[in-house]
Amino acid sequence: MNFEALIESVSVNLLKLASVRLPEDVKEAIRKAYHNERSQIGKAQLQAILDNIRISEETDTPVCQDTGLISFYLKAGSEFKGLDRVEAILRKAVRRATMEVPLRPNALDPFTQKNTDDNTGRYVPYVHWGIVSGDFLEVTAFPKGGGSENTCALKMMSPGEGLKGLKEFVVESVVRAGGMPCPPSIIGVGVGGGPDIAMDLAKLTLLEPIDRLNPKKTIARLEKELYVAVNKTGIGPMGLGGDSTTLAVKIDYAHRHPASYPVAIAFQCWAARRATARIGFDGDVEYLTHKV
Amino acid sequence: MKKTELRTPVREEDVRALEAGDVVYVTGTLVTARDAAHKRILQYLKEGKALPLSFEGLPLFHCGPLVKKAVDEWAVLAAGPTTSMRMEPFEDEVIRNLGVRLVIGKGGMGDKTRKAMKKFGAAYAVFTGGAGVLAARQIRKVKHVEWLEMGIPEALWVFEVEAFGPLIIGIDSHGNSLFERVQAEAERKKTEIVRKLKS
Numbered sequence: 001m002n003f004e005a006l007i008e009s010v011s012v013n014l015l016k017l018a019s020v021r022l023p024e025d026v027k028e029a030i031r032k033a034y035h036n037e038r039s040q041i042g043k044a045q046l047q048a049i050l051d052n053i054r055i056s057e058e059t060d061t062p063v064c065q066d067t068g069l070i071s072f073y074l075k076a077g078s079e080f081k082g083l084d085r086v087e088a089i090l091r092k093a094v095r096r097a098t099m100e101v102p103l104r105p106n107a108l109d110p111f112t113q114k115n116t117d118d119n120t121g122r123y124v125p126y127v128h129w130g131i132v133s134g135d136f137l138e139v140t141a142f143p144k145g146g147g148s149e150n151t152c153a154l155k156m157m158s159p160g161e162g163l164k165g166l167k168e169f170v171v172e173s174v175v176r177a178g179g180m181p182c183p184p185s186i187i188g189v190g191v192g193g194g195p196d197i198a199m200d201l202a203k204l205t206l207l208e209p210i211d212r213l214n215p216k217k218t219i220a221r222l223e224k225e226l227y228v229a230v231n232k233t234g235i236g237p238m239g240l241g242g243d244s245t246t247l248a249v250k251i252d253y254a255h256r257h258p259a260s261y262p263v264a265i266a267f268q269c270w271a272a273r274r275a276t277a278r279i280g281f282d283g284d285v286e287y288l289t290h291k292v
Numbered sequence: 293m294k295k296t297e298l299r300t301p302v303r304e305e306d307v308r309a310l311e312a313g314d315v316v317y318v319t320g321t322l323v324t325a326r327d328a329a330h331k332r333i334l335q336y337l338k339e340g341k342a343l344p345l346s347f348e349g350l351p352l353f354h355c356g357p358l359v360k361k362a363v364d365e366w367a368v369l370a371a372g373p374t375t376s377m378r379m380e381p382f383e384d385e386v387i388r389n390l391g392v393r394l395v396i397g398k399g400g401m402g403d404k405t406r407k408a409m410k411k412f413g414a415a416y417a418v419f420t421g422g423a424g425v426l427a428a429r430q431i432r433k434v435k436h437v438e439w440l441e442m443g444i445p446e447a448l449w450v451f452e453v454e455a456f457g458p459l460i461i462g463i464d465s466h467g468n469s470l471f472e473r474v475q476a477e478a479e480r481k482k483t484e485i486v487r488k489l490k491s
Contacts, residue, residue, distance in 0.1 A: 041313075041460070044458070045420050048420040048423045048426060048458075049420060049422065049423060051423075051426060052420070052422065052423040052424070052425050052426045055425045055426065055429075056370075056424075056425045059425065061369050061370060061425050061428075062358055062369065062370055062424070062425075063370070063422065063424065063425065064370060064372055064422040064423075064424045065355070065356065065357050065358040065369075065370035065371050065372050065424035065427075065428075066356070066372075066374070066422075066424075067358060102358065102360050102369070103358075104356065104357075104358045104359075104444060104445055105443060105444050105445070106445065108443065113328065113442075114443075115442075115443030115444070115445070115446075117443070117444075145422075146374075146375075147374070147375045147399070147421065150375065150378075164489070164490040167486070167489040167490065168486045168489065168490065171482055171485055171486055171489065172482070172486075175475075175478045175479060175482050178399065178400060178471070178474070178475055178478070179398065179399040179400055179421075179471065179474075180375050180377060180399040180400075182398070182399075182421035182422050225489065226489075229485050229488075229489055232481060232485050233478040233481055233482060233485065234474065234477055234478055234481060235474060235475075235478050236474070238398060238399070238418065238420060238421055239399060239400060239471060239474055239475075240418070240460065240462075240470060240471075240474060241470070241473075241474045241477075269421070269422060270422060271422045
């Protein structure tokens with residue numbers, strides 16, 4: 001069994017699936033938003049989005065021209081052999097996917113502005129590692145567009161500002177972002193840990209299914225409260241006005257330093273692209289986010 | 293809110309007739325230009341260097357397309373707009389110097405651009421962000437591409453388009469901006485929303 005070839009093929013598939021087919025929970029949320037949208041202009045935008053999603057699936061074409069900067073999130077079973085080879089394999093997969101899906105070349109040197117033309121570069125694709133028990137490798141492809149990345153925000157709040165400050169910061173950030181992150185967006189909020197940890201947590205929440213309720217009741221309540229508040233701003237689809245500014249607000253947290261209250265906000269555009277597969281050490285592959 | 297079909301080259305009177313909220317479809321030629329292209333255009337203007345094409349009357353499209361090369365020809369697979377606000381620092385000069393009458397993008401543009409559009413007779417239109425496949429269907433072909441050394445997303449792609457739209461006029465040539473209205477309203481609502489959240 002050629003593991004390297006298998007991991008590479010699966011990863012190329014994941015990049016294609018993520019780019020071409022949105023997860024069911026995202027599509028359902030957009031349909032619901034369309035149904036509930038009262039603004040005519042907002043409804044027209046959501047209709048265009050739904051049409052686009054449908055045609056992209058029918059024609060096997062990436063849903064948006066910005067196929068993103070690529071990250072992978074890995075859950076690596078400690079019994080899975082060859083983990084040291086995985087990053088190199090993922091880089092190969094990204095180069096292949098760039099040619100085959102295809103993906104727009106989106107990796108530039110920030111000092112020379114030179115495009116690498118194949119979506120790989122220094123620390124790109126970025127790989128997040130998590131070690132779990134077992135002998136499988138679970139790979140999540142997370143191509144993230146630039147528009148929603150650019151509205152991400154971080155505030156090292158003062159503990160005195162606390163939860164009230166957090167709520168204000170979320171609403172402020174959404175108003176400042178306006179139509180730029182292609183609303184209706186998914187809003188991830190990370191609290192505590194540190195500036196990097198908070199943003200990491202915020203981004204991780206974007207990988208969860210929209211309809212999954214936060215297991216902690218107090219946080220679920222806060223998520224709902226902020227969801228309602230954000231939609232009250234009336235920014236609407238594409239910032240042209242309407243009821244659907246966010247599809248969901250998701251929060252995760254880490255414990256915090258006594259002196260710090262970090263709050264990070266990560267935006268995900270409506271084209272929430274993610275795809276996961278679990279590769280068993282026996283060569284068995286199970287796609288978890290898409291029916292394949 | 294009227295529906296208009298525009299043919300390139302777009303003239304000043306075509307644009308002055310448009311109002312914020314109108315729906316427009318464009319047929320003819322349009323040129324893409326993003327961050328790097330805008331910077332280079334202004335640099336060339338400053339240095340008196342010739343641009344690779346005339347932008348006069350052509351819509352400027354904020355877009356980095358997803359393309360595939362098949363032998364000699366380029367196919368456009370997805371071509372939705374990019375966030376126009378990044379080009380805000382440069383757009384007024386582009387409008388003033390290049391005779392661009394229509395800027396197409398998403399997310400809105402700012403006050404500098406709005407003022408230049410009023411002064412010189414130009415408008416800003418939006419296409420649904422992320423609807424790249426829908427946009428690509430209205431692109432008949434790639435006429436040519438310039439400045440490809442800047443990379444695919446940043447190059448000047450010259451597209452031949454047929455009924456490209458629906459485009460909504462976000463900023464018209466009379467100083468009206470849909471985005472400004474929505475933003476001002478959101479800012480106003482924000483105060484009350486935050487007060488309630490903090491209570």
